[in-house]
Every structure is written in C-alpha cells, then in structure tokens.
Amino acid sequence: MAQLTYRASVSLAIAQSMRKDQKVFFIGEDVGAAGGVFKATVGLLEEFGKERVMDAPISEQAILGAAMGAAMTGLRPIAEIMFSDFLAVCWDIVANQIAKTRYMSDGQINIPLVIRTANGGGSKFGAQHSQSLENWSMMIPGLKVVAPSCPSDVLGLMDSAVKDPDPVIFYEHKSLYAFKEEIEQTDISIPIGEANMLHEGKDITIIGLALMAQRAKEAALILKDKHDINAKVIDLRSLVPLDLQTIKKSVIETGHVLTVEENPRLCGWGAEISSLISEHCFKNLKGPVTRVTTPHVPLPSADILEDNTIPSVELIVNEVIKKLKGE
Amino acid sequence: MVDKLNDDIGEEKRLRLWEMMLKLRLVEKKAYDLFLQNLIKGTSHLALGQEAIAGAFGVALKQGDYTFCTYRGHAHTLARGSSIEGVLGELMGRQCGLMKGKGGSMHLTDVDKGVMGSYAIIGAHLTIANGTALASKYNKTNEVSVCFFGDGTTNIGAFHEALNMAKIWNLPIVFVCENNLYMEYTPIHEVTAVEHPAADRAGAYDLDKIIVDGNDADEMLRTAEKVISKAREGKGPSLIEAKTYRHSGHSRADPGKYRPDEEVKDWMENKDPIKNYRAKLLDFNINEKIISEIEEKIKDQVEKATEISMASPIPEIKEIYTDVWANGGSEWHN
Numbered sequence: 105m106a107q108l109t110y111r112a113s114v115s116l117a118i119a120q121s122m123r124k125d126q127k128v129f130f131i132g133e134d135v136g137a138a139g140g141v142f143k144a145t146v147g148l149l150e151e152f153g154k155e156r157v158m159d160a161p162i163s164e165q166a167i168l169g170a171a172m173g174a175a176m177t178g179l180r181p182i183a184e185i186m187f188s189d190f191l192a193v194c195w196d197i198v199a200n201q202i203a204k205t206r207y208m209s210d211g212q213i214n215i216p217l218v219i220r221t222a223n224g225g226g227s228k229f230g231a232q233h234s235q236s237l238e239n240w241s242m243m244i245p246g247l248k249v250v251a252p253s254c255p256s257d258v259l260g261l262m263d264s265a266v267k268d269p270d271p272v273i274f275y276e277h278k279s280l281y282a283f284k285e286e287i288e289q290t291d292i293s294i295p296i297g298e299a300n301m302l303h304e305g306k307d308i309t310i311i312g313l314a315l316m317a318q319r320a321k322e323a324a325l326i327l328k329d330k331h332d333i334n335a336k337v338i339d340l341r342s343l344v345p346l347d348l349q350t351i352k353k354s355v356i357e358t359g360h361v362l363t364v365e366e367n368p369r370l371c372g373w374g375a376e377i378s379s380l381i382s383e384h385c386f387k388n389l390k391g392p393v394t395r396v397t398t399p400h401v402p403l404p405s406a407d408i409l410e411d412n413t414i415p416s417v418e419l420i421v422n423e424v425i426k427k428l429k430g431e
Numbered sequence: 432m433v434d435k436l437n438d439d440i441g442e443e444k445r446l447r448l449w450e451m452m453l454k455l456r457l458v459e460k461k462a463y464d465l466f467l468q469n470l471i472k473g474t475s476h477l478a479l480g481q482e483a484i485a486g487a488f489g490v491a492l493k494q495g496d497y498t499f500c501t502y503r504g505h506a507h508t509l510a511r512g513s514s515i516e517g518v519l520g521e522l523m524g525r526q527c528g529l530m531k532g533k534g535g536s537m538h539l540t541d542v543d544k545g546v547m548g549s550y551a552i553i554g555a556h557l558t559i560a561n562g563t564a565l566a567s568k569y570n571k572t573n574e575v576s577v578c579f580f581g582d583g584t585t586n587i588g589a590f591h592e593a594l595n596m597a598k599i600w601n602l603p604i605v606f607v608c609e610n611n612l613y614m615e616y617t618p619i620h621e622v623t624a625v626e627h628p629a630a631d632r633a634g635a636y637d638l639d640k641i642i643v644d645g646n647d648a649d650e651m652l653r654t655a656e657k658v659i660s661k662a663r664e665g666k667g668p669s670l671i672e673a674k675t676y677r678h679s680g681h682s683r684a685d686p687g688k689y690r691p692d693e694e695v696k697d698w699m700e701n702k703d704p705i706k707n708y709r710a711k712l713l714d715f716n717i718n719e720k721i722i723s724e725i726e727e728k729i730k731d732q733v734e735k736a737t738e739i740s741m742a743s744p745i746p747e748i749k750e751i752y753t754d755v756w757a758n759g760g761s762e763w764h765n
C-alpha cells in the first residue's frame with residue numbers, strides 16, 4: 105500500500121505502459137530532462153532514454169503530426185500538450201487529421217495515440233492557461249475523451265488509453281496534481297467508457313468530471329451530514345465513449361439531476377447529457393435537469409474572481425438545496 | 432543535346448518513367464472528361480503538367496516507402512502503383528474506389544501501396560510525414576518518407592515546424608515543393624518574401640538549397656534518387672523545390688484566367704514534360720514503335736478502368752456509420 109499523488113501516478117502510468125510495450129514512446133516540450141512543467145513526467149528520460157522520451161521544440165503541430173504519423177505505422181505514441189489551451193494552435197492536426205483519417209481512409213489507417221494535456225483552472229493562471237476544454241474534443245467524431253479525477257483512475261485509464269486502437273485525448277486536471285490516494289495495486293486497467301459512482305444516494309444524481317466530480321463528492325458529504333440529502337455522484341471519467349447506461353439507471357432511481365461543469369455554459373458537455381436524459385428518461389424526471397457551469401466568460405485571474413467563476417463545493421451544495429427544497 | 436555515351440539512366444528506366452508519366456497524364460485527362468459528363472461530383476485538383484515530379488518519385492521509390500500528398504494528389508497516388516479504377520472509382524463515388532467513396536478526390540489513400548493519405552488542409556501533412564519517418568528511425572528500418580506540397584504551402588507555420596523537427600531529429604524524409612508559380616489564384620511571388628519559396632528557406636533549417644526543373648523528367652529522377660538515397664542512408668532530410676506549371680486551373684471551378692496567355696502558352700507548348708520527354712526518348716534512339724505501344728497500352732488501361740468504375744455500384748448508405756472507430760462502428764455511448 106502506497107500513497108500516490110495524481111502527479112506521480114501520471115509518470116508511473118506512462119512508465120508502466122512503456123515497460124509493457126516497446127511501441128510506446130513519449131514526446132512533448134520540456135518533458136524529458138526537465139520532467140515536465142508540472143513535474144508529472146519526472147524519471148522517464150532516466151529510465152527510457154532519449155530514443156523513447158523526446159524533448160520537442162515549441163511546435164505543437166509538429167509534435168502531434170509526428171505522433172500521428174508514427175501511430176499510422178503501428179507505434180503507440182503518447183504526446184504531451186503542455187496546457188490544453190495550446191490545443192488551439194494544433195487543432196487542425198487534432199480535429200481534421202487525427203480524428204478523421206480513419207474514417208476518410210475507409211478504415212485503412214488506425215491512429216492509436218494518446219494526447220495528454222494539463223487542463224482546468226484553480227491555479228489563477230488567467231484565461232489562456234486555465235480552460236476546461238473537454239467539450240471541444242467531445243464534439244469531433246473520431247476522438248475519445250478521457251478526464252481522470254484521481255490517481256487510480258489516472259493509472260487505470262492511461263493503461264487503457266495507450267492500448268486503445270483509437271486516438272484518446274487525456275485531460276489531466278492541474279488542480280488535482282497534488283491529490284493523494286492510497287493505492288494497493290498500481291498496474292491496473294480501467295475500461296474507457298465506464299463511469300464511476302463516487303457517492304451513493306437516492307435523492308438526486310450529481311454528474312461531474314475530473315475536478316468537478318471531486319467537488320461533487322465533497323458536496324454530497326456535506327449534503328448528507330448537514331442537510332439530510334442523499335446524492336448519487338457519478339464521475340463520468342470519459343465523455344466519449346459515454347456511459348449513458350449508468351446515467352439512465354441513476355436518473356430512474358433519483359428523478360433529479362444536476363450536472364457540474366468547469367467549462368463556460370454554452371455547448372458545455374452538460375447540455376448533451378441533459379438532452380440525452382430528456383430523451384431517454386423524460387418520464388422519470390421530477391423536474392428539469394440543472395446545469396452548474398462557469399458563467400459564459402473567459403476565466404479571470406485574481407483569487408476572488410477565479411474562485412467565484414468555477415463551480416465550488418458550496419455552490420453545488422446550494423444548487424442542490426435550491427432544487428430539492430426550493431430554498 | 433543528349434549524351435548517349437554517358438547515359439546514367441538507361442532505356443529500361445526511361446521507358447518506365449515514360450509509362451508512368453503517361454499514365455498520370457491520361458488518367459487526369461479522363462478525370463476531366465468525366466467531370467464534363469457530370470460523372471464526377473465535388474471538387475478536383477488536377478496535376479496536368481506536373482507529372483514529371485510525381486512520376487520520377489514513383490520510379491525512384493521502393494515498395495514500403497511512405498508518400499504523403501495534397502488534394503492535388505491523383506498523380507502521386509497512381510505513381511505508387513494504385514489502381515486506376517481505385518482512383519477514378521473514388522472520384523466517382525463508387526464502391527471500387529480506394530476508400531469506397533468515404534474520402535473523395537482530395538483524400539486518396541492506399542496504405543498497401545505506401546500512399547499514406549492526401550491532405551486538404553495546407554501544411555498538416557508535412558508534420559505527419561515526419562511521423563512515419565520518425566517511426567522508421569525508431570524501428571531502425573530503412574523506409575523513406577516523401578511529402579509533396581505546393582509553393583503556397585511554404586508560407587504556413589506547419590512547413591517551418593516540420594522542417595525544423597526533421598532536421599533536429601535527422602529524419603529519413605524528403606520534402607518536395609512543387610512550385611507551379613501560383614497559390615490558388617495568386618502569383619506566389621506577390622505573397623512571399625523570397626524569390627524561391629522553398630529553396631530560399633532551406634538554409635534556415637541547415638538544409639541544402641536544391642532547385643530543379645520539375646518538368647525535366649530525367650533531372651527530376653536524378654534528384655529524386657539522390658535525396659532518397661541520402662535519407663535511406665541515415666544522412667537526414669532534404670527539401671527540394673521543383674519548378675513546374677499546372678496546365679489547367681487550380682480546381683474544377685477555376686478557368687485560370689488570372690494567368691497571362693503568353694505564360695500559359697509557353698509552358699504548354701515549350702515546357703510540357705510529356706511532349707518533351709517523348710522527343711528525348713527519340714533522341715536517345717529509342718524505337719518509336721516501343722514508345723507508341725506503351726501509349727496504346729496505357730490508353731487501353733485507362734478505358735478499361737473507366738468501364739470498371741462506371742459499372743461499379745454506388746456505396747451502400749450504411750457505410751455512413753462505419754469506420755469512425757477501430758471497432759468498425761460509430762457509436763459514442765452505450
């Protein structure tokens with residue numbers, strides 16, 4: 105039994121995949137000698153050498169292009185985009201090339217690669233280094249979208265992502281890098297597309313992802329202790345593929361749903377979930393699906409501004425109470 | 432004047448090159464005819480007039496090598512040995528097409544032949560071609576990756592990112608800029624800081640400045656063989672700029688009126704790679720009967736392939752939902 109941080113689980117997960125399969129290599133900016141700007145890849149260069157851990161120039165298109173080309177030949181690259189915000193400068197490679205090539209080639213080409221990237225707010229880095237961009241990739245056919253909320257999920261989902269024959273974008277949450285968990289077994293695999301129940305309850309279903317899943321769980325503990333409300337908390341773990349069955353089952357039991365998203369409101373993933381729930385569980389609903397999101401603004405930087413922009417535990421608690429007790 | 436005594440290419444290879452270029456020319460012409468008959472929908476970008484470049488590389492490359500081309504890529508695909516009906520069928524949206532109609536004219540792909548795709552967003556494929564080259568280096572195998580693109584492509588960021596990466600990692604790759612003097616409708620010199628859009632940038636990446644007459648098939652072949660060998664021997668990437676000209680407009684919709692008549696006439700009449708190569712073959716005392724027999728053979732192949740394509744069924748509607756994922760389907764939730 106060892107205590108592992110989310111940060112350490114990233115480098116361990118990559119190392120485990122690289123030990124198992126010679127086809128796996130790792131490429132990114134400052135990832136090797138420097139160990140990554142978030143220190144999430146420390147030790148990889150020392151263990152695997154320069155041939156498998158490649159420090160790349162500041163060329164996001166060239167990094168993902170090279171990863172894609174290598175994947176086309178059957179290698180299994182893991183490419184890092186330092187901040188998910190930088191996906192914007194290589195979005196052509198992601199959205200037009202990596203996502204569509206299998207389809208356009210009528211299945212001649214597989215692209216088994218992983219793009220891992222530091223995502224999300226909480227660090228007061230301002231609007232260009234703090235975004236939660238899972239929904240950008242969710243809307244592109246051909247991309248799998250994973251966002252782990254704890255160290256064991258990092259280990260298990262990375263294992264599956266690397267083995268997956270399709271491209272996976274792996275969003276690591278910056279504010280979770282210091283998150284600790286007791287872990288018995290590190291070499292684990294968690295299938296992509298299976299949501300995780302973080303808290304059981306019968307009164308309401310709260311659906312979250314990454315940091316928001318953890319906050320939803322904290323909110324559920326408070327709701328139970330102080331307000332006698334029992335919430336189910338679903339950590340989606342991945343948006344594509346989506347575990348709709350788990351959502352449906354839960355909504356049938358509770359009849360109330362709250363989604364918690366870190367992204368701005370418009371076209372956030374909660375909108376799709378809400379629409380699916382109204383299609384599949386309309387008769388089971390006791391009220392409208394509520395979406396808690398950041399407002400439709402770029403993320404501000406100052407402590408008080410950022411803290412009041414991203415959904416907090418307190419906000420989730422209050423929204424649930426408002427919803428169930430009309431307060 | 433040709434130097435028959437010091438002929439480094441030889442009759443056998445010259446005839447292969449002739450056959451290759453002619454095939455590219457006649458298939459493109461057929462594609463044009465099929466447009467006019469409205470049998471090909473969508474857009475299409477013909478490489479008429481630029482056949483010596485794809486043709487020379489087609490002859491110089493080995494099986495297993497990787498090529499990447501643009502939306503103007505019918506010729507480059509055929510040059511690797513893809514079937515004519517595979518190409519025409521794809522243009523016509525038939526089941527016999529290389530991708531059964533899923534990709535279309537701008538995305539021809541034939542992995543078995545090393546055709547790793549045709550790319551329609553300017554610049555992207557230079558970075559992706561680095562990836563297959565990186566794989567060869569990683570696996571310690573000796574394939575060469577070749578990436579074709581236009582003059583206009585030298586002004587997008589991906590070009591510069593790709594060249595830098597290829598150089599720092601000493602990748603086995605050849606970048607081939609086909610300078611046909613225009614990026615779409617604009618003369619390249621009006622929008623480019625240097626005279627030779629690719630070659631003048633080579634020095635910035637510590638690469639040799641290589642300019643070649645892209646309409647001289649022999650010169651193209653020599654250059655292709657040289658840079659391919661260099662890459663295969665582990666001596667790193669090359670960037671070549673081949674001067675050429677497209678005979679037709681940029682795409683199907685373009686009559687090409689922005690080009691001066693005199694310029695077009697000069698390239699069509701005096702610098703046509705096919706016309707000039709035929710004359711060269713005769714200069715080398717190659718029997719005209721052999722040359723004509725090849726012409727007849729290719730014409731026949733193109734006609735037969737056209738018939739096969741026209742007879743091929745259109746795709747089934749259920750194809751829409753296949754092959755998004757490696758499991759063959761398109762489901763995104765359980």
Ligand SMILES: Cc1ncc(C[n+]2csc(CCOP(=O)(O)OP(=O)(O)O)c2C)c(N)n1
Nearest residue numbers: 503551552553581582583584611613614615
């Ligand atoms: C990123 C991007 N910008 C613009 C276009 C539209 N476009 C298609 S072809 C083309 C001209 C490209 O010129 P060049 O690289 O010289 O190639 P050529 O067509 O002459 O072979 C343009 C601007 C595009 N496909 N992609």
Ligand SMILES: [Mg+2]
Nearest residue numbers: 581582613614
């Ligand atoms: Mg051009």
